[in-house]
Structures are given as structure tokens and as C-alpha cells.
Amino acid sequence: MSKLILNVSPHISGKRTTQKIMLDVIIALMPAAVASVIIFGWRSLLVIGVCVCTCAASEFLFEKLCKRENTVYDLSAVVTGILLAFNLPVSIPIWQAVFGSITAIIVVKQLFGGIGQNFANPAITARIIMMTAFSGSMTAWTSPQTSDAVSSATPLAAASKNITDSMPSYTDLLLGNHSGCIGETCALALIAGGIYLIIKRVISWQTPAAFIATVAVMSLICGRDVIYQLLSGGLLLGAVFMATDYATTPPTPFGKAVFGIGCGIVTILIRFWGNLPEGVSFSILLMNILTPYISKITRSKPLTGGAEA
Amino acid sequence: MRLKGIRIEHKKNTAERKPVRMEIPETVIVPMQMHIGKAAEIIVKKGDTVKVGQLIGKAADGLSADIHSSVSGKVAKTDEITASDSTKVACVVITSDGKQETDETIAPPVVNNFESFIAAVKKSGAVGLGGAGFPSFVKLNVNDLTKIKYVIINAAECEPYITSDTRTMIDKAEFVFKGIAAIRKYMNVRRFIIGIENNKREAIEVMKKYAADDKDVKIKVLPSQYPQGSEKVLVLNTINKIIPRGGLPLDVGAVVINVTTLAFIAEYLETGMPLVEKCVTVDGTAVKEPKNIIAPIGTSIRELFEAAGGLKCEPSKVIYGGPMMGIAVPSLDEPVLKNTNAVIAMDEKEAALPKTTPCIGCGACTMNCPLRLDPRAIAKAYKLNDKESLKLLCVDICMECGCCSYVCPANQPLVQTNKLAKRKAASLNSKPSA
Numbered sequence: 001m002s003k004l005i006l007n008v009s010p011h012i013s014g015k016r017t018t019q020k021i022m023l024d025v026i027i028a029l030m031p032a033a034v035a036s037v038i039i040f041g042w043r044s045l046l047v048i049g050v051c052v053c054t055c056a057a058s059e060f061l062f063e064k065l066c067k068r069e070n071t072v073y074d075l076s077a078v079v080t081g082i083l084l085a086f087n088l089p090v091s092i093p094i095w096q097a098v099f100g101s102i103t104a105i106i107v108v109k110q111l112f113g114g115i116g117q118n119f120a121n122p123a124i125t126a127r128i129i130m131m132t133a134f135s136g137s138m139t140a141w142t143s144p145q146t147s148d149a150v151s152s153a154t155p156l157a158a159a160s161k162n163i164t165d166s167m168p169s170y171t172d173l174l175l176g177n178h179s180g181c182i183g184e185t186c187a188l189a190l191i192a193g194g195i196y197l198i199i200k201r202v203i204s205w206q207t208p209a210a211f212i213a214t215v216a217v218m219s220l221i222c223g224r225d226v227i228y229q230l231l232s233g234g235l236l237l238g239a240v241f242m243a244t245d246y247a248t249t250p251p252t253p254f255g256k257a258v259f260g261i262g263c264g265i266v267t268i269l270i271r272f273w274g275n276l277p278e279g280v281s282f283s284i285l286l287m288n289i290l291t292p293y294i295s296k297i298t299r300s301k302p303l304t305g306g307a308e309a
Numbered sequence: 310m311r312l313k314g315i316r317i318e319h320k321k322n323t324a325e326r327k328p329v330r331m332e333i334p335e336t337v338i339v340p341m342q343m344h345i346g347k348a349a350e351i352i353v354k355k356g357d358t359v360k361v362g363q364l365i366g367k368a369a370d371g372l373s374a375d376i377h378s379s380v381s382g383k384v385a386k387t388d389e390i391t392a393s394d395s396t397k398v399a400c401v402v403i404t405s406d407g408k409q410e411t412d413e414t415i416a417p418p419v420v421n422n423f424e425s426f427i428a429a430v431k432k433s434g435a436v437g438l439g440g441a442g443f444p445s446f447v448k449l450n451v452n453d454l455t456k457i458k459y460v461i462i463n464a465a466e467c468e469p470y471i472t473s474d475t476r477t478m479i480d481k482a483e484f485v486f487k488g489i490a491a492i493r494k495y496m497n498v499r500r501f502i503i504g505i506e507n508n509k510r511e512a513i514e515v516m517k518k519y520a521a522d523d524k525d526v527k528i529k530v531l532p533s534q535y536p537q538g539s540e541k542v543l544v545l546n547t548i549n550k551i552i553p554r555g556g557l558p559l560d561v562g563a564v565v566i567n568v569t570t571l572a573f574i575a576e577y578l579e580t581g582m583p584l585v586e587k588c589v590t591v592d593g594t595a596v597k598e599p600k601n602i603i604a605p606i607g608t609s610i611r612e613l614f615e616a617a618g619g620l621k622c623e624p625s626k627v628i629y630g631g632p633m634m635g636i637a638v639p640s641l642d643e644p645v646l647k648n649t650n651a652v653i654a655m656d657e658k659e660a661a662l663p664k665t666t667p668c669i670g671c672g673a674c675t676m677n678c679p680l681r682l683d684p685r686a687i688a689k690a691y692k693l694n695d696k697e698s699l700k701l702l703c704v705d706i707c708m709e710c711g712c713c714s715y716v717c718p719a720n721q722p723l724v725q726t727n728k729l730a731k732r733k734a735a736s737l738n739s740k741p742s743a
Contacts, residue, residue, distance in 0.1 A: 005625055005660055006639055008725050010711035011632040011653075012317070012469070013662050016718045018669050074666060116669040116719075251672020300681040302703035303312075303541075305553035305561075 018115070022075035024202045028193035029082050029241065035176050035186035039144045040090040044182045047088060047097055052081035054101035062110045076115050080104050083123035086183025086237055087281070088130070090142050096134050100126045116247045120288045124242055124281050131281075141179040154180045155232035157277040173231040184237040187230075194240035203244040206256040211239040214264020222272055235267065238280035248288040255298035262287045262294075310549060312542045312679045314534030315712045317469055317633070319508050320592070324472040327480065328588050328601035331616035333405050337380050337607030339365065340390060340400040343647040344436040345443050346372025351401055357384045360412040362582050365401050368431070374444045374647075375434040378412075379585040379605035380405040393629060393636045393643060400644075403607070417581045423454070426495035433577040434584040434647070439463055439474070439538065439567035440630050442648035445574065448566065451559065454497055458562035461547050462489075462503040462571055464512070465531060465538030468631025470592045471651040476601050477569040477588070478505070478512035481576070485568055486519045488575035489526060501526045502547045503568070508533040535633060536710035540565050542679050554706050569650070584647055591617040593653035595624040604645045610652055611641040625660035628653045633711045666719045674713035674723050680706055684713040684723040691730040699734040707731060 036044040059077040063070050071077075084104050088097060104126035112118040131138050141154050155167055155178050168178040176186025184190075197203045212230060219229040229235070239260070243249060249259050263283040270279025287294075342348040349366030353359060359378040366376030382405040392398045418429035431446035451457055462485070466474040478485060489501050503520070505513050507530050520526040529547050531537050541552050543565060550561035558565045573584060585606055591613055592599035598618030610627060614620050628635035629649050645652070674684040683702060690698035704727060713723040 004627055004637065004639060004641075006637045007662075008728065009628075009632070009634045009636070009709075010714050010724065011626060011628055011635060011637065011655070011660070011662075012715065013720055014315075014317075014716050014718075016673075016716070017663060017720070018666050018718045021669075021671070021718055071667065076669075114667060116667050246672065247670040251670070251675055299683060299686075300675060302682050302706060303545075303551050303680045304703055304706055305551035305556065 018074045018076070021202055022079050024197065024200050025079050025241070026075065026082065028196045028202075029079075029086070029183070031189035031192045032086065032183045032186055032237070033082065035189040036086070036090075036182045039176050039185060040142060040182060044085075044090045046094075047090060047092060047182060048082055048085040050094055050097045051085035051088075051101045052078050054098045055081035055084070055105050058102050058105040059110065062106050063114070066110075068114065071115055074115060077105055080109070080122045082183075083241060084126055086241075087123060087127040087181050087234065089138065089140055089180075090182050091140050092137055096130065096137060099133075100130045103129055118247055119291070120285055121242050121245050121248050124238075124284050124288075128281050128285060143179050144177050154178070154277065155228060156271065167228070170227055170231070173228070178232070180232070181234065181237075184234045187236055190236040190240055194236070197240065197244070203240070204253060204256060206253045207244050207249065207260045208239040210257040210260025211235075211243055211263045211267075214261045215267055218264065218268040222268070224272070229271070233271075233278045234280040238284055239263070243284050243287070248291055250291055250295040250298055252295075252298050252300050255294050258294050258298060259287050259291065262290065310545065312545050314467070314532075314536055314542065314679055315677050315716060316533070317535050317715065319533060320469040321472050321475070321508060322470070322599045323590055323592055323601050324475050324509065324511070326600050328473075328476050328603050329616075330603040331608070331613070333380055333407060333409060333605060334608050334612045336385065336402060336404050337605055338388075338390060338400050338402050338609065338642075338644045339376060339379065339607040340392065340398045340644060340646065341366045341376060342392065342398045343376065343442060343606070344372070344374040345441065346374075348399060349373055349376045351387050351399055353384050353387075353401060355384055355386050358382070359384060359403060360410045362415045362585055363412040365403075368444075372444055372447055374436050374446075375432060375583065377434055377583040377585050378403055379607050381408050381410040382406040390643075391639065393638045395639070411582070415581045417579060418577070420491075420495065420578060423495045426491065429578060430574055432583065433574060435570055435574055435577070436584075436647050437567055438569040438573065438587070438648055438650060440634070440648050440650055442646075445566070445570055448564065449492075449496065451496070451564065456559055456562060457496065457498050457564055459500045459502055459548055459564070460489075460492055460496075460498050461543060461558070461563050461565045462501060462568050463538055463540075463543055463565055464503050464505045464509075464516075464568040465543055466509070467506055467533070467535045467537040467539075468633050468635070468651075470653055471590045471631050473588045473590045473601055473650045474568050475509050475512045477572050478509070479515050481572045482515045482519050484572035484575040485516070486523065486526070487579070488571035489523070491575060491578055492571075493525065498564075499525050502529050503527070504529045504531055504537070504543050504547045506531050506533040506537050536679060536708070536712065539679070539708050539710055541706075541708055554703065587645055587647065587649060589613065589645055589649055590651035591654075592651065593624070593627075594656040594659040595620050595622055595654035597621050606647055607644045609641065610638065610643050610645065613645060613652055614641070614654060620654060622656050624654040625657045626655045628655070633715070634709065663720045665721055668719050668721055671718060673716045673718065674721075677712045677716045679710065679712065680708065682707055682713075682727075684727060687730050688721070688723060688726045691726055691733060694733070696734055696736070699730050704730045704734050
């Protein structure tokens with residue numbers, strides 16, 4: 001008779017795996033990816049493809065080199081690739097996209113121990129590095145359906161300089177019919193993705209809700225156009241997909257709310273009083289750094305019935 | 310406040326089938342340890358003739374329980390078997406004569422006060438039949454009876470597959486309420502709460518029908534969320550009180566007793582027949598005809614499966630109890646114990662667990678811990694040998710329900726580490742710190 005398996009309980013396991021979670025995130029990113037092709041043309045697909053392939057290849061080769069277990073199958077590198085591409089202008093030179101992808105996976109993720117161990121969001125951090133390194137091409141915004149790569153301002157840039165005539169209508173903001181990064185413009189697609197992730201319980205609503213609400217309230221207090229602040233720039237992309245990254249954000253609902261509020265405040269500070277038109281990336285990176293402390297303070301209290309051991 | 314659990318597939322395939330009594334096996338192996346505490350002492354020897362219900366193992370001092378013969382026949386030998394926790398346990402092997410003659414001394418016990426009630430419970434050999442195996446007479450022997458505000462009857466049966474408690478409520482409802490009456494009479498308790506998960510409609514109906522005539526009994530229908538039947542969760546969800554760290558339900562005025570244990574005690578008071586047989590749910594993907602089987606204690610698992618139509622294939626894993634907290638057994642020769650409420654045989658597919666992948670920090674473990682522990686932090690402190698942190702993280706209150714491991718998308722061995730960490734933290738308490 002064959003031997004019976006002996007192990008400690010539990011003897012069954014839930015159906016959810018890291019790979020399935022990442023697959024859900026990819027599915028949630030698809031509407032925005034499709035929208036980006038419609039808005040900016042086929043080149044956006046090229047940029048997404050380059051970032052995804054480079055991220056996956058970097059992860060594979062680095063793990064091979066370090067004799068670590070191969071984790072490409074968990075699809076997290078693919079998610080990073082898509083997110084990074086979403087944060088780039090469509091006219092970005094390919095070699096710069098490759099550079100950014102390698103930075104995200106090797107420097108930000110793998111050098112800190114790989115999936116789950118990195119303290120900062122790889123896509124966000126790589127984007128910030130690229131903003132500093134390639135400030136020209138990173139801010140060369142393309143108007144929808146034109147090949148003119150330098151003429152247009154993003155709505156946020158326009159709003160901060162009060163160039164009212166170049167500001168798109170609310171409908172255009174919702175549909176994404178304005179200049180900006182590949183994946184950040186179509187608000188409807190991002191909202192759809194966010195709803196999908198919340199329904200599938202991949203992310204919890206606390207982070208995006210706290211983030212978006214903080215931005216809305218602060219914009220209102222400062223007398224800005226709230227809808228513009230919410231629908232333009234990288235807010236939705238950041239709040240739904242980047243501020244909800246597991247490893248770099250707190251685990252409890254309260255911790256997530258604190259994280260989201262912090263992101264909102266920093267975003268507004270940069271948008272209204274900083275030199276840059278956009279602050280979502282910096283706010284998430286800053287809050288990533290604070291995450292261990294937020295997690296510690298907001299850790300749920302075990303139910304001990306008040307008794308000390 | 311209500312404690313939330315996790316939703317898992319119920320698989321209560323056998324709930325609607327009336328239990329069947331299996332044929333008496335040729336031999337039974339009766340271990341002397343089917344309870345928490347010290348092993349009972351064997352009082353028969355090879356060649357002795359025994360009858361059903363005859364005392365063959367005498368309870369040791371303290372936490373221990375009497376053990377009785379489940380068949381009539383001859384003692385073939387006294388031996389040792391390897392129990393599922395790989396310790397050696399003394400046992401009595403009895404060859405059945407097939408007559409099932411009852412021991413002459415079996416008679417309903419004379420009970421007229423608390424002391425004689427406890428003595429009767431002790432003589433019945435009753436232990437926690439929900440799986441814990443805690444000697445019932447110790448649990449019920451409360452020094453100060455005025456401390457008991459509630460008796461909570463645990464009928465949650467939250468593990469997948471298991472339906473033996475469900476069948477008790479449907480088939481032995483009368484005894485459940487006779488048990489309640491006995492506790493009311495001899496222990497002077499006025500409030501009884503039967504906690505049942507809402508997936509047991511028939512049982513709830515039957516219990517409600519009986520409870521209609523008894524204003525002291527309340528039926529509390531609970532959501533079907535694992536681990537609803539865990540003592541701490543059940544107490545919180547029925548009387549809204551948290552059992553303090555390191556404490557007992559009695560600290561919040563409650564005694565928790567499993568519904569089958571209660572029904573058995575009532576039956577014993579009426580018949581005087583001690584605990585010699587057990588209704589066991591036999592199920593799992595490798596079992597041909599899943600059903601509840603009434604088996605003499607000491608029946609080998611192999612024969613139990615034969616009574617359930619045999620096995621579809623070589624099982625890859627066999628467990629005592631449910632798949633969340635059950636214990637994997639090393640061989641099919643292991644016997645049915647007093648506290649065996651189910652035996653599950655899994656085929657290769659069901660027994661396969663997903664591969665462990667790196668933790669992604671999703672926090673599902675801590676968000677799904679009924680007691681709000683942080684298994685990730687506990688695992689880290691355990692690996693660092695940081696006993697102080699383990700204490701601060703309250704690992705000692707972990708009830709080992711396994712929700713953390715179940716929900717983990719990386720399939721990390723979280724509850725498994727918690728179990729080890731509990732021991733490590735306990736070793737801190739036993740040694741004075743330098």
C-alpha cells in the first residue's frame with residue numbers, strides 16, 4: 001500500500017494564489033490599455049509590450065543569475081511592466097522604456113529580495129527615476145490622435161498655469177481624450193478596473209476611497225475645480241493600482257485609510273504649492289517609506305479580552 | 310460585536326442520511342488514551358472474557374477518563390500502538406464473539422444531586438466528542454455553580470464534511486433536551502444557548518420545535534463561517550463576551566459543551582451504557598458511499614471504510630476529524646476513538662496542496678484571523694527566536710483554526726508556524742528571565 005501523506009492541518013487550501021491575484025490586476029488594467037490604444041494610437045501598445053517583456057525578462061535573468069527560484073510565473077513582473085508603461089508618455093524612446101523597466105525590476109524589486117520584500121512600488125520608483133533622468137522625453141505630451149509630441153500641456157499643467165482655453169471638457173476627462181501618460185487619461189476605464197478589483201476582493205476600497213476623498217476635500221477647501229483634480233493627472237491610476245500594492249502598503253483597513261489620506265495630502269501639497277504639476281507618484285513613494293510605521297501603529301489588536309499574559 | 314470567519318465549502322454530503330450501524334468487527338483495538346490528560350490504566354489481561362460496556366481501562370488521576378469494552382469477546386492481547394501524534398499508546402485488543410452481550414453490571418446510575426451527577430458522568434467515560442476529548446466530568450465539575458450563567462451547547466459543526474452533530478440533533482433531539490434538563494436540575498443553570506450554523510436547516514427546525522416547550526433554551530442560528538464552532542468564537546457570537554487570554558469560558562460565566570456529548574450523557578443517565586460506540590461521518594473524495602456510521606470504538610478505519618462501500622482508490626491522505634483541524638493518520642489500522650467525529654479519505658487530487666510561494670504581504674492572514682493575530686509578524690519573530698515579541702503578539706491565544714494558512718495566496722505554513730511559536734513562547738514563561 002502506498003504511504004499516506006502525513007502533515008499538520010489544515011488539509012485544504014483556498015483557491016486564491018498570487019498568480020490569480022496578479023491575473024485579476026492585469027484584467028483590471030485591460031480597459032485602460034485598450035483606451036490608450038484608441039486615444040494615442042498603436043505606439044502605446046508598443047510601449048506596454050516593451051515594458052512588459054523587459055520586466056519579465058529582467059526578473060527571469062536576475063533570478064537565474066542569483067540562483068533564486070523563478071517567479072516570473074506569478075505575473076507580478078507583468079503587472080509592473082504594464083503599470084510602468086501606463087506612467088510614460090506615448091512618445092517615450094524605446095531604450096528609455098527598457099531602462100525604466102530594468103530599474104523597476106532589478107533595482108527596486110529584486111535587490112530588496114524580490115516579490116513581497118520591496119519597500120517601494122517598483123513602477124512608481126522607476127517612473128520617478130526616469131522623470132529625473134529623462135525630464136525632456138518624460139514630459140513631452142502628445143495630444144490624442146496626433147503625432148505632435150511637444151505642443152500640448154496636460155490638463156493639470158494647464159490648470160496650474162491657468163491656461164483655461166487648453167483645458168479639456170469634463171466629458172473628455174472621463175473618456176481620456178486629452179494629453180497625459182499612456183494609461184492615466186481614461187478615467188472611465190480606470191474606474192471600471194477599480195470596481196472590478198474591489199468586487200473580486202483583490203484590493204480593498206479603503207485606500208482609493210481615502211486617497212480620492214482627501215484630494216477632493218482639499219481641492220474644495222482650496223477653491224479648485226474638484227472634478228479636474230480628480231479626473232486629470234495620475235490620481236485614479238495611482239489610487240486604484242499603485243497605492244493598493246500589497247507589499248508596500250499597510251495590511252489593515254485603518255492602516256490603508258491612513259495611507260490613502262497621507263497620499264492625498266502629499267499629492268495636493270505638490271500639485272498646489274510645489275514646482276511640479278503632478279504629485280501622485282511622489283506621494284505614493286513617500287507613503288511607501290512610511291508604511292512600516294503606519295503598519296505598526298495600525299496593527300489590529302489581538303482579542304485577549306483585556307487580560308495580559 | 311460578531312467574530313467573522315472564512316467561508317469554505319461545506320461539503321455536508323451526509324447530512325440528510327440517517328446513520329447506519331455497521332457490523333461488529335472481528336477485533337477492536339481500544340487505546341487507553343482517547344482524551345486529553347493521562348492514559349487510563351488497563352485492568353484486564355490476555356484471555357479475559359469481556360462484555361459490552363465492561364470497564365477495561367481505569368481513569369488515572371486528574372484529567373483522564375474510564376474506558377470500556379465496545380464488544381463482547383476475549384482479550385486477545387494488551388499491546389501498544391502508535392497514535393496519530395506518533396506517541397506510543399497502550400491498548401487492549403479484543404476479539405469479538407459476535408454476540409454483543411451486555412455487561413451484567415450495566416444499570417441506569419442513581420443520580421439525585423450534583424455530586425452523584427458528576428460521578429455518573431465520570432463513570433460514563435464521556436469526553437468532549439466534538440474532537441477535543443476533554444474529560445466531561447472535569448469540565449462539568451465546577452466548584453462554584455453560581456458562576457455558571459450560561460451553558461452554551463456547541464452545535465456549530467463548522468468543519469467541512471462533518472455531519473455527526475447534525476445527525477445527533479435530528480435523531481437524538483430528545484436526549485439533547487434531556488441533557489439540558491439534567492444540567493438544569495443538578496447544576497442549577499437557567500440559561501441554555503444552542504449555537505447552530507445556518508446551513509443545518511433540518512437540525513435547526515427540530516431544535517426549535519423542542520425548544521418551544523422550554524423557555525430556558527434559546528436557539529442561536531449563526532452564519533456558516535469557519536471556525537464558528539471554536540470555543541472562543543462561539544462564546545463571543547452567542548453571549549458577546551471575550552474569553553480572557555489564558556482563561557476558560559467559565560471566566561465569562563459560560564460552560565461550553567458539544568451537543569453530541571450532551572446527548573450521550575443524557576442517554577447514559579437513562580441506560581447506564583457507557584461510551585462504547587460512536588457515530589462517525591465517513592466521507593472524502595476517496596470514499597465510495599459517504600455516510601454516517603455508528604461504529605464500536607476501536608474499529609479500524611479500514612473496516613469503517615468498508616462499511617461505507619469501500620474506497621474508490623488508494624487514499625493519499627486519511628484524517629481524523631475535518632480537513633481544517635483534523636489529524637492525518639499514518640495507517641488504516643488506526644482505530645475509531647471516542648472523540649472521532651469524522652474520518653475523511655482524500656484522493657490524490659484532494660490531498661494535493663498548492664506549492665508555497667513567497668509572501669506578497671497582502672495581509673489576508675491577519676485580516677482573516679478570528680482573533681486578529683498577525684501570523685506574518687509571528688512567523689518573523691519565531692524565525693528570529695524573539696520570544697518577547699511572540700508574547701507581545703499574543704501567539705498563546707491562537708486556537709490553531711488554520712484560517713490564515715487557508716486564505717494565504719502564497720500558501721505559507723502560517724498556522725503551522727504559529728503552533729511552533731506557541732511552544733516557543735510558552736518556554737519563555739516556564740523559565741524565569743535572566
